[in-house]
Amino acid sequence: MKIKVINPNTTTSMTEKIGAVARSVASSETQIIVCNPEFGPAAIEGHYDEALSVVGVLDEIRRGEAEGMDGYVIACFGDPGLLAARELAKGPVLGIAEAAMHAASFVSTGFSIVTTLGRTRVIAQHLVDNYGMTKFCHKVRAIDLPVLNLETTDARTAILQECRLALEEDCCGAIVLGCGGMADLPTQLSQELGIPVIDGVSAAVKFVEALVGLGLGTSKVGDLAYPTSKSYLGMFR
Amino acid sequence: MKIKVINPNTTTSMTEKIGAVARSVASSETQIIVCNPEFGPAAIEGHYDEALSVVGVLDEIRRGEAEGMDGYVIACFGDPGLLAARELAKGPVLGIAEAAMHAASFVSTGFSIVTTLGRTRVIAQHLVDNYGMTKFCHKVRAIDLPVLNLETTDARTAILQECRLALEEDCCGAIVLGCGGMADLPTQLSQELGIPVIDGVSAAVKFVEALVGLGLGTSKVGDLAYPTSKSYLGMFR
Amino acid sequence: MKIKVINPNTTTSMTEKIGAVARSVASSETQIIVCNPEFGPAAIEGHYDEALSVVGVLDEIRRGEAEGMDGYVIACFGDPGLLAARELAKGPVLGIAEAAMHAASFVSTGFSIVTTLGRTRVIAQHLVDNYGMTKFCHKVRAIDLPVLNLETTDARTAILQECRLALEEDCCGAIVLGCGGMADLPTQLSQELGIPVIDGVSAAVKFVEALVGLGLGTSKVGDLAYPTSKSYLGMFR
Amino acid sequence: MKIKVINPNTTTSMTEKIGAVARSVASSETQIIVCNPEFGPAAIEGHYDEALSVVGVLDEIRRGEAEGMDGYVIACFGDPGLLAARELAKGPVLGIAEAAMHAASFVSTGFSIVTTLGRTRVIAQHLVDNYGMTKFCHKVRAIDLPVLNLETTDARTAILQECRLALEEDCCGAIVLGCGGMADLPTQLSQELGIPVIDGVSAAVKFVEALVGLGLGTSKVGDLAYPTSKSYLGMFR
Amino acid sequence: MKIKVINPNTTTSMTEKIGAVARSVASSETQIIVCNPEFGPAAIEGHYDEALSVVGVLDEIRRGEAEGMDGYVIACFGDPGLLAARELAKGPVLGIAEAAMHAASFVSTGFSIVTTLGRTRVIAQHLVDNYGMTKFCHKVRAIDLPVLNLETTDARTAILQECRLALEEDCCGAIVLGCGGMADLPTQLSQELGIPVIDGVSAAVKFVEALVGLGLGTSKVGDLAYPTSKSYLGMFR
Amino acid sequence: MKIKVINPNTTTSMTEKIGAVARSVASSETQIIVCNPEFGPAAIEGHYDEALSVVGVLDEIRRGEAEGMDGYVIACFGDPGLLAARELAKGPVLGIAEAAMHAASFVSTGFSIVTTLGRTRVIAQHLVDNYGMTKFCHKVRAIDLPVLNLETTDARTAILQECRLALEEDCCGAIVLGCGGMADLPTQLSQELGIPVIDGVSAAVKFVEALVGLGLGTSKVGDLAYPTSKSYLGMFR
The missing domain is CATH 3.40.50.12500 (Rossmann fold)
Structure with missing residues (x-):
């Protein structure tokens, strides 16, 4: 099972700490892939930081789908972009x-x-x-x-x-x-x-493991279905 | 890890079905112990049946503590006796x-x-x-x-x-x-x-596994602390 | 009018106090029957004590129906077994x-x-x-x-x-x-x-008197209908 | 015990019906005084009718206090003026x-x-x-x-x-x-x-009887204390 | 645009203050008409004062409709009679x-x-x-x-x-x-x-201006429709 | 008064329609500046589209502050980025x-x-x-x-x-x-x-006019204070 743990801020020392904690609780069959976006705020301390961090989080989810991830953890206590991330993902996505x-x-x-x-x-x-x-x-x-x-x-x-x-x-x-x-x-x-x-962080890793173990992914009926295709201008094209 | 899955009614065919499902989702390290009380209703179809089933559920929890269980699942959709069971248990207890x-x-x-x-x-x-x-x-x-x-x-x-x-x-x-x-x-x-x-049933088994994996047991501060000792008359002595 | 006031714990001095208070507020036409279960906790100080007290409460309700009670008061502040008791009773049942x-x-x-x-x-x-x-x-x-x-x-x-x-x-x-x-x-x-x-205690006695006076009993349509008949194993047979 | 049952509209045939029902459920020691304001709407069918009916209701409460009423029922399903009435009354006031x-x-x-x-x-x-x-x-x-x-x-x-x-x-x-x-x-x-x-109507009569029987009147601490004295101009002087 | 600002109490010095504030924030095209009822409490300090103030408020709304008002402000923090006033008014009515x-x-x-x-x-x-x-x-x-x-x-x-x-x-x-x-x-x-x-007061004036500017009046479908016609006895005839 | 009306999607025909409506209700003293981001989704039809539209919205707010805007309207019914936008803005920001x-x-x-x-x-x-x-x-x-x-x-x-x-x-x-x-x-x-x-759209324009007319801007105490300064990597630097 491959779980991607996304630190939504760009501070790599925090990413490493989060990764270490995630690995320490994960089952032996679980592979933890930890990352942070290449762009965005160094810390998330408000609505604004959070809103801007979402783009990077979604970018990591999109890549994760290509990489065959089974589930995701969004590792910032504001759970930035949670529902948007769920639209993109087949597997479960949990916020910490x-x-x-x-x-x-x-x-x-x-x-x-x-x-x-x-x-x-x-x-x-x-x-x-x-x-x-x-x-x-x-x-x-x-x-x-x-x-x-x-x-x-x-x-x-x-x-x-x-x-x-x-x-x-x-x-x-x-x-x-x-x-x-x-x-x-x-x-x-x-x-x-x-x-x-x-x-x-650890709670989310274990719950994602649990959901994947149950064969449960994000519902693709209703508002969490994959985004409808449409034209995107500029940097998100 | 030992998880006790308690079917609160006394219909053993249902207990067996629940046990089979629990085992089918449990991790390989998890030992599922399935049981039902020896007394109580054959099915739980109302407040009354549920109230009476609680005694048997608590009896199984009490025994489970002696047997070294790491966690429990109460496998009836009314979650009978959930908070009372948590008072008795060191590990986590989940209702289905x-x-x-x-x-x-x-x-x-x-x-x-x-x-x-x-x-x-x-x-x-x-x-x-x-x-x-x-x-x-x-x-x-x-x-x-x-x-x-x-x-x-x-x-x-x-x-x-x-x-x-x-x-x-x-x-x-x-x-x-x-x-x-x-x-x-x-x-x-x-x-x-x-x-x-x-x-x-399967969701509860996986979440109990997750909580035990996190080292989390039932809080023993406040209303879920072990019951205060007191005299009990009659059948519950 | 006959109202049964049930002290859910087994401490008879408390039962007597509750009875005295109930009688002091009851109308002259009301007969107060006060009792406590013969088994169960001496005091109710948590979810566990409460759950175990319910069996005795329901036992008293069952007997009360045979004794022709018009209504009931469950005289513990956790209102243990209230909805289950209502399933058994024709008349109104109130928690304190x-x-x-x-x-x-x-x-x-x-x-x-x-x-x-x-x-x-x-x-x-x-x-x-x-x-x-x-x-x-x-x-x-x-x-x-x-x-x-x-x-x-x-x-x-x-x-x-x-x-x-x-x-x-x-x-x-x-x-x-x-x-x-x-x-x-x-x-x-x-x-x-x-x-x-x-x-x-006194409030419940007066409200039960009021409901009986109105000709109102517990609804027997829906979840408070009499329990469906089924086999019961062991002590509740 | 004297309970005043106030029909907030001015239709006397409805007042009589309400009075008959109130008397039919009242205890033998209870004296039911039924009335309706001398002014106001013939029926209450909206916020406006209700707002205007309140003046008459309060007038009846004020008189009731002088007449030594033990409690009151406001007999319109919008419970017009309930909290204002409680400010004026020593005893309990209930809406139907x-x-x-x-x-x-x-x-x-x-x-x-x-x-x-x-x-x-x-x-x-x-x-x-x-x-x-x-x-x-x-x-x-x-x-x-x-x-x-x-x-x-x-x-x-x-x-x-x-x-x-x-x-x-x-x-x-x-x-x-x-x-x-x-x-x-x-x-x-x-x-x-x-x-x-x-x-x-009948429920409110019995509950007022119950509250008076318990010695409970409207709290005179906080927002239901008697109105602070002040000058009133015009018709309410 | 004509907005009537109603001080529900009868203290004219307060009415003047309220009027001055209302005028100070109103647009140049807005005409503020400030008033207080000729009868009722000098101050509103409870449910009772408020209930009695409503009659005067509604009286001012009724006159306001004849005077061609576009909207109303009820300038007491209890918003006395708000929904009743809305029944009478074609335009918007706001409480402060x-x-x-x-x-x-x-x-x-x-x-x-x-x-x-x-x-x-x-x-x-x-x-x-x-x-x-x-x-x-x-x-x-x-x-x-x-x-x-x-x-x-x-x-x-x-x-x-x-x-x-x-x-x-x-x-x-x-x-x-x-x-x-x-x-x-x-x-x-x-x-x-x-x-x-x-x-x-100032917020309500600006929001009424906004609603009138949007062409929005009080809904005349449902509970805020004009009062149904009926006989009124006594002072409200 | 200058109000910036931001259409969060990139469909300029919709931006024009929104602008026309905004201007049709604005006061004569109000200058409506309508815009849409240069990047982002052509329509917003889910959590994902919405999350990505936020970056463009915030970009327009940031520019708006430099341009001396008095207030803002976010003209998509999901109110994307509302609280983040409020962190950036001195004046009021409303979602439609x-x-x-x-x-x-x-x-x-x-x-x-x-x-x-x-x-x-x-x-x-x-x-x-x-x-x-x-x-x-x-x-x-x-x-x-x-x-x-x-x-x-x-x-x-x-x-x-x-x-x-x-x-x-x-x-x-x-x-x-x-x-x-x-x-x-x-x-x-x-x-x-x-x-x-x-x-x-029209409601938001009028309410922003109202708030600016009241001298009310977004609170700069607490969670809507300007974002704390921090390093931003990549595209949001």
């Missing part, structure tokens, strides 16, 4: 926010999300509502540090602290980490906090 | 309605459910709402035949016909089969209908 | 959470719930949502003391204090007491707090 | 739409409403949503005949026919009659249809 | 709460409301829900001062302070001022706070 | 779906949408939910003809027919036209149908 929230609803009756910048909380909240997770998600929290600062000790300390606040105040049984760049943190955080801490 | 609906939301933007008896539609609708699937589930349909008649040709014809109606009228991109006894039907139905047809 | 919330919505535009253990808040919140009370219920609060400690002075003090917090912080006009064991408290609390404080 | 919907949710898991004019369906739907009954109310239906034509045979036939359609198409277990002028119909309709048919 | 919330949803993804008396928060919250603004409105706040005290320095200070709290705590991008008497404040508050502060 | 739905909620209590291809209904439904219009929008209908066929007589006939069906079946008081290419139809359809028929 989607996968993490669904996983959290399987092991708890309520979770909180801890994300990076405060301004991205709205994006996470919109996804919560779109995925039907409104009653499961008790709060979206932010540590208010930029995505590319996640490697620092300060960031890890801030995340741990915010998780502790969530446990005390939010009546939650699980934590969802709200950024692909936090993919390496759940094991340690789970141990320190004593509750499930869920990273979407 | 829950698993099927989540899978459907991964491969389509809207699905319809086709179940057996008309009177169980309300139960399915309550689960739809509880799982946050209200906007994804376009309609709950019933063929109005008892659970134990599913083996007949008439039942299969009725299911196919109801799926066709769903496709025409409900603007849906996937079908969820609303009964554990339909677990053997999705492949053929998918081919005939040209859309994903999802059985919860 | 249901009755208390509806009463609160009749005399205020928003209420808060004060319950015992923190872990049961989720159960109360699920009922709030299922009964359509999401916008009316401003907060579910817990004093974090076990059900069987309710008789102590500490518990009463903690309840009063939590009600005061609700009044200050929740913009609520009424308090719903979230445990059958608090049934004797509303009069005193109402006087101290100056707002309606509602106990579900 | 409110009472009927809550009663229906006690004896079924889903109901349909059958009302008079098509244009009033929106008013009923708004109440459904405001009372948290969105998931319980499966459909609002209209026979498209004016309120004052309810006495005719045609109207009764149309109502019966619409109820039959509801049973066939709406997956409902109970019918709520959507007009005070239908208060005399439920017994006969229930027998013909075999399901609970609920009239709000 | 409605206009302000919609405007806020155009320039932010979330807003908070700052209103006067605490008891009116419930009224604002009901409108939020009725207008579909539940997810956009993060909090309804009150300064707990009466409407007629808005002219004082204390009130302005309290409003500014409450807006600051909203910015810090509510994750909001805009403020909606919850009272017609605050119509003169947004410019200064916007500058001090650095976010859009929205007054409903 | 958003504007049309809000306008419809001002002049009716319920509307239906008539769009082109069946597969785009899901997109419209998602917007309905995101804008809080779930209760206002009674149905999303499609004539199942491609966007670029709208000029044909067949398309106009199909639209009229679908509107008639909406009127008969959906209990709606207004129609929203679900495609920028239908911008020239509302006047004629309104006359034929006797209800408000609303085109989003």
Whole structure:
């Protein structure tokens, strides 16, 4: 089984981290192909960055279809271009926010999300509502540090602290980490906090494996059918 | 990995069918243990049957913990006793309605459910709402035949016909089969209908495998912590 | 009119308290029959306890039908087995959470719930949502003391204090007491707090009297029709 | 106990019918005082009629407080002026739409409403949503005949026919009659249809009796406190 | 274009302020006619005041139709009588709460409301829900001062302070001022706070201009059709 | 006042039609600048087309800021890139779906949408939910003809027919036209149908005029603040 994991931003160190996490959870029969677009934002910290990252994501999906991919993971917590990607793909496509929230609803009756910048909380909240997770998600929290600062000790300390606040105040049984760049943190955080801490990259890889294992691909009836053919001007021709 | 698949009713032929389906999708490393309670209803066709089936389900979970199970599937579309079972279990516990609906939301933007008896539609609708699937589930349909008649040709014809109606009228991109006894039907139905047809037994097995693979168990903080110890009178002592 | 008030746990001192409260509000023509199952948990403090208590509740309903009961009250704030009980009963069946919330919505535009253990808040919140009370219920609060400690002075003090917090912080006009064991408290609390404080046991008794007085029983069309006959193995035969 | 039942329109024949129904269900200790405003619309068939009827309703509540009423029923299915009336009243005030919907949710898991004019369906739907009954109310239906034509045979036939359609198409277990002028119909309709048919006038009387019996009045903390004193110009001085 | 701006209370100083604000934003071709009823409450601070103010509002709409008005603004934040007014009017009718919330949803993804008396928060919250603004409105706040005290320095200070709290705590991008008497404040508050502060009077005037400019009037099909003719007794004859 | 109206697809005949409609409703002081991206899809008929059109839309917004635009209209019924565009813009940005739905909620209590291809209904439904219009929008209908066929007589006939069906079946008081290419139809359809028929292009132009007239721009606090500066690789550098 070949699963393509797409980091929608262009920061290759983050792509590598995401790839390492994806491989660490994948089954032995699964081949993880990790990539990021050659163009687009170095980090995704708002609606605008996200909108521009979509072109690169779709480009990777289109190539992936030619390469015979069985499924895809979009590894940014805003799940950029998810439905558009599903139009292009025969197999399943999962976003990491989607996968993490669904996983959290399987092991708890309520979770909180801890994300990076405060301004991205709205994006996470919109996804919560779109995925039907409104009653499961008790709060979206932010540590208010930029995505590319996640490697620092300060960031890890801030995340741990915010998780502790969530446990005390939010009546939650699980934590969802709200950024692909936090993919390496759940094991340690789970141990320190004593509750499930869920990273979407690994969750999405396992759920895509599950769907492919079930023989389930994206529905090609209705709005997720392949795009109707039409003329495209300029750079997308 | 050991996954216990519990058929909550006492009809062993259905247990065998469910077991066969579970094994057919499980990974080679996964050991499927299938069972049904020794007591309880022969079929679950309403709130009452479901409530009584829960005792047997919980009994199987309790034993499963002693047997070192890594996860559980509750293989009746009403997901009887799901949250109570989660209190008892260290690993993940999934209901087949829950698993099927989540899978459907991964491969389509809207699905319809086709179940057996008309009177169980309300139960399915309550689960739809509880799982946050209200906007994804376009309609709950019933063929109005008892659970134990599913083996007949008439039942299969009725299911196919109801799926066709769903496709025409409900603007849906996937079908969820609303009964554990339909677990053997999705492949053929998918081919005939040209859309994903999802059985919860196989979906739940794969999602439990995924969660165990992620190292995720049921949260033991909050309402899903192990039951507080207390005296129990009579048969549950 | 004969109304059976079922305490779903097996603590007879609580059963007696519930009975006393039920009799104190019942009309002179109403005969209150109070009981608890002979088997099951001494207190209900989670999904698991609740699931196991249901068997005893249904047993009492079944007997009640033979005894010519006109209606029933399920006197635990989780309303265990409510819909299953309705399948068995000709007359109306009310849960005390249901009755208390509806009463609160009749005399205020928003209420808060004060319950015992923190872990049961989720159960109360699920009922709030299922009964359509999401916008009316401003907060579910817990004093974090076990059900069987309710008789102590500490518990009463903690309840009063939590009600005061609700009044200050929740913009609520009424308090719903979230445990059958608090049934004797509303009069005193109402006087101290100056707002309606509602106990579900008394509310449910009066609403069952009202429904019986209207000639209304449980609908026997659809999902609340009598259970379909089928074979039952083992202890429920 | 003295309960004032207010018909918000000025058609005295309807007031009499409503009074007769109210008395027929009231307890022997309850005194029913029925009335209608001396001014306002002969029938309430829209937002405008309803808005103007409110002044008369509030006038009757104000007088009722002086007359020592223990509770009130607003006997028009739009529940005109309900929250304003509650500000004026010490005891409970119930609308007949409110009472009927809550009663229906006690004896079924889903109901349909059958009302008079098509244009009033929106008013009923708004109440459904405001009372948290969105998931319980499966459909609002209209026979498209004016309120004052309810006495005719045609109207009764149309109502019966619409109820039959509801049973066939709406997956409902109970019918709520959507007009005070239908208060005399439920017994006969229930027998013909075999399901609970609920009239709000009688339901509201019994629920007010229940609340008064519980010692519950309207909360005087928050938005339902007595109106703040202020100068009123002109006719309401 | 002639737009009638109706202050539903009888305090002429507030009417004048509202008129000045309306004129200051109106296009040069728009004629603003400002008025208040000759009867009714001096301020609207609850459900009761609001219900009584409706008669005067509708009276002004009725006259306005004779005077050839193109549209209307109801300038009290409870939007009293909005749907009833729409039945009477050929052109569009907007409430200031409605206009302000919609405007806020155009320039932010979330807003908070700052209103006067605490008891009116419930009224604002009901409108939020009725207008579909539940997810956009993060909090309804009150300064707990009466409407007629808005002219004082204390009130302005309290409003500014409450807006600051909203910015810090509510994750909001805009403020909606919850009272017609605050119509003169947004410019200064916007500058001090650095976010859009929205007054409903000016927003409603501009949106009515927009609708009239589009040739859109109130739908005369369905529940907003002109009232059906019927006899009216007493003062509304 | 300068308003840029952006047709997100690259079909210049549609851009011209949209421009003509925009100019026909704009105030005399308003200058309408109409444009379409130089690259991207000829029509937008799904999630994929929409996602790719966003880059061109954002490019036009960026240029617009340099050109001193006061506000923007995104003239495709999927409102592609709306929130991303708001991040870039100082003034208000409106989508035509958003504007049309809000306008419809001002002049009716319920509307239906008539769009082109069946597969785009899901997109419209998602917007309905995101804008809080779930209760206002009674149905999303499609004539199942491609966007670029709208000029044909067949398309106009199909639209009229679908509107008639909406009127008969959906209990709606207004129609929203679900495609920028239908911008020239509302006047004629309104006359034929006797209800408000609303085109989003003209509605959006008037609402942007209104917002600019109020001095309201997009909030620059929170998620709609200008994008954080970061490196961009490749074509978006």
